[in-house]
Amino acid sequence: MRVYIIADLEGVSGIVDREQLVPSGYRYEEACKELTEELNCIVEGCLRAGAKEIIVHDGHNFGFNINRNLLHSKAKLITKSSKILINDSFDALILVGYHGKAGSSAVLSHTYSFNSIKNLKFNGISVGEIGWHALIAGHYNIPVVLVSGCDVTCKEACNLLGKVETVVTKESIDKNSAICYSSEEIKKNLKERVYRALKNVDNYKPFKLKYPIEMVIEYYTNYSARKACANSKLKLISNNKVIYLAKDIIDATNNFRAPKPSLLPPILKVIYKIIRKKAEDLGIY
Numbered sequence: 588m589r590v591y592i593i594a595d596l597e598g599v600s601g602i603v604d605r606e607q608l609v610p611s612g613y614r615y616e617e618a619c620k621e622l623t624e625e626l627n628c629i630v631e632g633c634l635r636a637g638a639k640e641i642i643v644h645d646g647h648n649f650g651f652n653i654n655r656n657l658l659h660s661k662a663k664l665i666t667k668s669s670k671i672l673i674n675d676s677f678d679a680l681i682l683v684g685y686h687g688k689a690g691s692s693a694v695l696s697h698t699y700s701f702n703s704i705k706n707l708k709f710n711g712i713s714v715g716e717i718g719w720h721a722l723i724a725g726h727y728n729i730p731v732v733l734v735s736g737c738d739v740t741c742k743e744a745c746n747l748l749g750k751v752e753t754v755v756t757k758e759s760i761d762k763n764s765a766i767c768y769s770s771e772e773i774k775k776n777l778k779e780r781v782y783r784a785l786k787n788v789d790n791y792k793p794f795k796l797k798y799p800i801e802m803v804i805e806y807y808t809n810y811s812a813r814k815a816c817a818n819s820k821l822k823l824i825s826n827n828k829v830i831y832l833a834k835d836i837i838d839a840t841n842n843f844r845a846p847k848p849s850l851l852p853p854i855l856k857v858i859y860k861i862i863r864k865k866a867e868d869l870g871i872y
């Protein structure tokens with residue numbers, strides 16, 4: 588049995604703030620350590636269930652978060668690859684530390700990027716990264732057997748995938764706060780549930796959609812939508828929405844674009860603040 592694990596950071600125990608997600612941020616190192624420990628428990632569960640090969644894909648940000656030396660010796664690590672390298676030689680996909688889709692009340696919810704994508708739909712079904720990655724695995728007839736993240740994230744997984752094991756790491760209060768569960772308890776649950784899932788892997792169904800796939804991407808800004816259409820196969824269907832009829836989910840993924848919004852409005856805000864401060868100092872505001 589070969590198992591592919593994608594590791595994200597937002598859904599890991601104790602992570603609630605974007606500061607914790609970037610190398611320059613507050614408590615980032617601690618976040619990566621926690622993710623690695625959760626992964627190690629999953630690897631142990633996989634081995635106990637008979638897995639012969641375990642691939643961990645570092646899927647957060649630039650894919651450069653996990654320290655190879657701290658990861659379980661029986662796992663191989665894919666680092667700095669934005670492409671999911673799953674193929675039909677695998678038997679199961681596990682999504683660790685995931686987050687809910689953009690617009691949901693999940694902790695640190697977003698789809699691909701915090702400031703670009705408002706909604707992503709495949710054949711009319713709104714998905715975030717859980718649905719998207721499950722579809723890529725489904726293309727190769729591989730089921731997602733376990734998802735971990737906040738309670739809203741796990742609910743999103745169940746609604747979309749049907750039968751799937753989940754491990755709730757925290758209860759969402761809002762996008763930037765949560766009631767966090769004990770890290771020890773989470774690790775114990777991950778180990779047990781991965782084992783249980785893989786022992787019954789035939790009970791899980793791959794997530795698939797009918798091909799061709801109509802991909803509709805809605806952006807937060809008109810600027811992102813226009814930019815996405817430049818030098819791509821995407822076609823504008825309204826001010827902030829684009830469409831692409833893809834042969835399959837791999838083709839859709841290859842043609843997905845998430846340009847950042849224009850920097851002009853934030854720059855104007857900064858200039859306005861500077862002028863206002865100056866005017867206040869001079870007593871004319």
Ligand SMILES: [Zn+2]
Nearest residue numbers: 595596647648
């Ligand atoms: Zn992430």
